[in-house]
Amino acid sequence: MNFINNIGYVVVCVMGGVMVTRRAIEIGDVQALFNIPDNFPSQLPRWLTLPT
Secondary structure (H helix, E strand, O other): OHHHHHHHHHHHHHHHHHHHHOOOOOHHHHHHHHHHHHHHHHHHHHHHOOOO
């Protein structure tokens, strides 16, 4: 699972760098995207148990 997370970081870094150089997004947006791979696995069980 750690390998998959590392691949996610590489993809975010490369795609974010390309988008920042094209001025499509700000560097802060890329920084926010770095938090998603860390937070998503811990939040998923909580979302699945929300009352409907």
